[in-house]
Amino acid sequence: MKVFNRIYTFLVFLFLYAPIFVLLLFSFNASSSTSVFSGFSLQWYKMIMSDATSITALRNTLILAVCSSILATVIGTAASVGIERFRKGAFRTGLMATTNIPMTNPEIVTGVSMMLLFVFIGRILKTDSVLGFGTMLIAHVTFNLPYVILTVLPKLRQTDKNLAEAAQDLGCKPLSAFFKVVLPSIMPGVITGLIMSFTLSLDDFIISYFTSGPGFQTLPIVIFSMTKKRVKPDMYALSAIIFMSILILLIFYNIAQQKSEEKTERKR
Amino acid sequence: MSKRASFASKAVASPYIVWAALFIIAPLLFVVYYSFTNASGDFTLVYIQTLPKYLPTFLRSIWFGIVATVICLIIAFPLAYIISQKSDKAQRTFVLLVMLPMWMSFLIRTYSWIALLQDTGIINSFLGKIGIHPVHMINTGGAVILGMVYNFLPYMILPIYSVMAKLDFSMVEACQDLGGNTFNVIKRCIIPMSLPGVVSGITMVFVPSVSTFYISQKLGGGSFDLIGDVIERQFQQSYNYNLGASLSLVLMVLIVISMAIMNHFSEGEGEMVI
Numbered sequence: 001m002k003v004f005n006r007i008y009t010f011l012v013f014l015f016l017y018a019p020i021f022v023l024l025l026f027s028f029n030a031s032s033s034t035s036v037f038s039g040f041s042l043q044w045y046k047m048i049m050s051d052a053t054s055i056t057a058l059r060n061t062l063i064l065a066v067c068s069s070i071l072a073t074v075i076g077t078a079a080s081v082g083i084e085r086f087r088k089g090a091f092r093t094g095l096m097a098t099t100n101i102p103m104t105n106p107e108i109v110t111g112v113s114m115m116l117l118f119v120f121i122g123r124i125l126k127t128d129s130v131l132g133f134g135t136m137l138i139a140h141v142t143f144n145l146p147y148v149i150l151t152v153l154p155k156l157r158q159t160d161k162n163l164a165e166a167a168q169d170l171g172c173k174p175l176s177a178f179f180k181v182v183l184p185s186i187m188p189g190v191i192t193g194l195i196m197s198f199t200l201s202l203d204d205f206i207i208s209y210f211t212s213g214p215g216f217q218t219l220p221i222v223i224f225s226m227t228k229k230r231v232k233p234d235m236y237a238l239s240a241i242i243f244m245s246i247l248i249l250l251i252f253y254n255i256a257q258q259k260s261e262e263k264t265e266r267k268r
Numbered sequence: 269m270s271k272r273a274s275f276a277s278k279a280v281a282s283p284y285i286v287w288a289a290l291f292i293i294a295p296l297l298f299v300v301y302y303s304f305t306n307a308s309g310d311f312t313l314v315y316i317q318t319l320p321k322y323l324p325t326f327l328r329s330i331w332f333g334i335v336a337t338v339i340c341l342i343i344a345f346p347l348a349y350i351i352s353q354k355s356d357k358a359q360r361t362f363v364l365l366v367m368l369p370m371w372m373s374f375l376i377r378t379y380s381w382i383a384l385l386q387d388t389g390i391i392n393s394f395l396g397k398i399g400i401h402p403v404h405m406i407n408t409g410g411a412v413i414l415g416m417v418y419n420f421l422p423y424m425i426l427p428i429y430s431v432m433a434k435l436d437f438s439m440v441e442a443c444q445d446l447g448g449n450t451f452n453v454i455k456r457c458i459i460p461m462s463l464p465g466v467v468s469g470i471t472m473v474f475v476p477s478v479s480t481f482y483i484s485q486k487l488g489g490g491s492f493d494l495i496g497d498v499i500e501r502q503f504q505q506s507y508n509y510n511l512g513a514s515l516s517l518v519l520m521v522l523i524v525i526s527m528a529i530m531n532h533f534s535e536g537e538g539e540m541v542i
Contacts, residue, residue: 019380035383082281106479113295239376
């Protein structure tokens, strides 16, 4: 049984990682083929490092991910605090159902529906170029919000409601009571929401595809237009760089998490 | 707490409420509006009436989606079980390994399957070396389904695993003590207990599979159009927003119906497990 388990696990992970190995291998290819390996070379890495389109797209992607994740986290955390105070009823149920829509709706429908809204607004404003950074930011914040709310709400439920009141009795203003008492206790949820938003935004293609304009293109959009033609290994090199950076970040994050868990365990 | 403070703490939700109304609800209303109007904004049923033409495409999307979901379930269930039996540290590593590929552009990952599946690709040249005739794989329906399984398998593994990791395995032992053989223990004990994870896994795989458009274009070679492809073309090539909107409306209704069926089967336990 143990041997069978090992083989099975190996095969599934082979399946999951096969295209990534191919991609890593061919990013070092000496020729421009993505199926025949003809020797080791770093030329594609050099090429991508000096390619203006990719560098701009990478910068755009990071700007969008940072802005949208922070905005979504602020709006979403505030929303969770409010929702937690709402009495159970039709309004609260309706609001939670609405919150679930971007998560359960097919991404293409979310993208298309937002595009229709923006196109309509563009028609009213009589401009052709309504699609751009602004519309992408709105779209990204919208699909990030549910994830923030659904990670923060459970944390709020776990915190003692009397804490904020106690702080206020001791002379805290409501706002500083929130920042001094409530926020620290829901911080893990807020951080998880922020990280989830950041990675979702970084990786999103489908919704971005329908809400972006020619003036502001993110990496997935650039990759998409490149894969319409024949892909050269330079795209592979770019993906390899991103993959390695995320891998390193994740490893650090995991080590940090493990350390903080060990700390809390020792405190007990 | 004073009344004023309690009002203030509710009012902090208002930016979100406005946001949700403007950017979640309003866009959906626009989908309905565009489905029933023509390019100049007049009421029409033309686009709804042309929908039967797309029935074969819808049926193919649903069929491919179901097949991909079933394959994902068959692959993911044992793996989730195997992972849940490991030590805490190993579990963490395996979960990370499952999630890692998702952080790489799915476009590029799907594209690199072409290099594997091509007639002169890596798999076929490997088969040739061990003396097996090359198999034609790229640009087939099977390749499209493979692309779906590949891209969405983590969405099946993770929710099932997260339920299994919390399972009380003394229940499984009790089941064995009561004389259940391996088959019965799995059927009567492990499957029912991990049902919430399975349900959310099924929705998380089925929804993106049915509505995908990139995978079918790249691995199907254009001869296996799915409903996502048709919608994408209306918005990005032929600029027929009204037809695109009515197709999206049908897709949305389709998803709502299939989710209702799923929730019916899970008897209201269909809570999202992330």
